[in-house]
Amino acid sequence: MxxxxxxxxxxxxxxxxxxxxxxxxxxxxxxxxxxxxxxxxxxxxxxxxxxxxxxxxxxxxxxxxxxxxxxxxxxxxxxxxxxxxxxxxxxxxxxxxxxxxxxxxxxxxxxxxxxxxxxxxxxxxxxxxxxxxxxxxxxxxxxxxxxxxxxxVEKTAVFSDRHSSLQVLAEGEGRGHLAGGNLTLLTNGLGTPHQVDSDGAVLLIEEVGEPAFLIDLKLTHLKQAGVFDSVQGVVLGNFQVEADEEEKVSKVLRDFFADASFPVVKNFPFGHMQPNYGVPLGVNVKLTTSPPQLVVDSGVSR
CATH class of the missing domain: 3.40.50.10740 (Murein tetrapeptidase LD-carboxypeptidase, N-terminal domain)
Known part of the structure; x- marks a missing residue:
């Protein structure tokens, strides 16, 4: 890269x-x-x-x-x-x-x-x-x-519990390049020359205001398209839903990633929320669950 x-x-x-x-x-x-x-x-x-x-x-x-x-x-x-x-x-x-x-x-x-x-x-x-x-x-x-x-600044960034209260959905450790972004746009890109490069990736997924059934539908679409076949980890943002939908979304995420063979951590402060931390896509990262943290290589050079 x-x-x-x-x-x-x-x-x-x-x-x-x-x-x-x-x-x-x-x-x-x-x-x-x-x-x-x-x-x-x-x-x-x-x-x-x-x-x-x-x-x-x-x-x-x-x-x-x-x-x-x-x-x-x-x-x-x-x-x-x-x-x-x-x-x-x-x-x-x-x-x-x-x-x-x-x-x-x-x-x-x-x-x-x-x-x-x-x-x-x-x-x-x-x-x-x-x-x-x-x-x-x-x-x-x-x-x-x-x-x-x-x-x-050309330096490694570490995102951990000091940034947000992180929740582990699947245990493990994964290394790969960081890819992803908004769930709707990731789904829309499937089958195009611009589809997310998920092979060997730690995949960032965030969304805003979508009901639980649509989140489930889009994650299922990604799964059936093979996006999760070779990922090394998944980093979930805050999905920013109304209070009455929050538990439904949490259950969808828990159920979907319950048997994941890669680490999955929820509630990273990226995307449609405040604070909204910037991260470079395409760089090498390390995702761990014990403790839950994401270590991100610098996205710039001198």
Whole structure:
């Protein structure tokens, strides 16, 4: 895997919106957070475009291509989630991205692009909080903001009970590359050239607001497609469901992974929650259950 160069204070980065138009004020607040890390922040020309359909897709692809091609830009941060990233994936110049590696950061609907770029460009990508939807003044927590230091530092990260109350669903120890993201997007990618690279992976899975029966259906779809055949571990985020659905979801997860031959740990603070810690996808990780923790190699190089 290609690791992008670490960011430094004074570097120029850009914010793009491949999954939908962000709230103006929220993006302004998120940009301020990035600037507090010493970054010079620009936004893609079409971040606030009102175009829809084919025209919107063309604009989003153009913003991404220009961001990766511009040698003065060291990082590409997504503004928000939404929908539509799957339409962008077949149109990306993966060879051009491979030749111009840099930080690519987002999650939720961006899961599709994180995995597509990781798989087709062999570039480490980052599953992490987005400028408008997570770094705004209403949502942002100190821990979420602190995770933005990850692309600045070439060092191993350890996630354990000090970050969140972790629950072991299946015992064991697993090593592999970190892959995954949002459950819906992982399921949607099955059978495409952009399907998650789960072979030998520790698989990250998170979701938001889905009822238990749909979570069960999507996990079953992944299983029957062979996604769990060769994984070395599964890291589950918080699924952010309503209180009356929470026990149903917990039971689905317990039952689904009850006989897993690999370690499974639930309630890691990634994805649609606060705090929302950033993690690099494509790097080597070690998942243990005694104690429950995830050790993650650096996603950047100097």
């Amino acid at each position: 290609i690791k992008p160069n670490a960011l430094r204070a004074g570097d120029r980065v850009t914010v793009v919106a491949p999954a939908g138009k962000p709230d103006h004020e929220h993006l302004k607040q998120g940009i301020k957070v990035l600037e507090n890390f010493g970054l010079e922040v620009t936004i893609g020309p079409h971040v606030f475009s009102d175009e829809e359909g084919k025209e919107a897709v063309e604009q989003q692809v153009k913003d991404l291509h220009e961001a990766f091609a511009d040698p003065s830009i060291r990082g590409v941060f997504c503004a928000t989630g939404g929908f539509g990233s799957a339409k962008i994936a077949p149109l990306l110049d993966y060879e051009g991205i491979k030749k111009n590696p840099k930080i690519f950061w987002g999650y939720s609907d961006i899961t599709y692009l994180l995995n597509a770029i990781q798989k087709n460009s062999r570039l480490v990508t980052f599953h992490g909080p987005m400028a408008a939807s997570d770094l705004n003044d209403e949502q942002r927590t100190e821990q979420t903001e602190s995770s933005l230091s990850m692309p600045f």
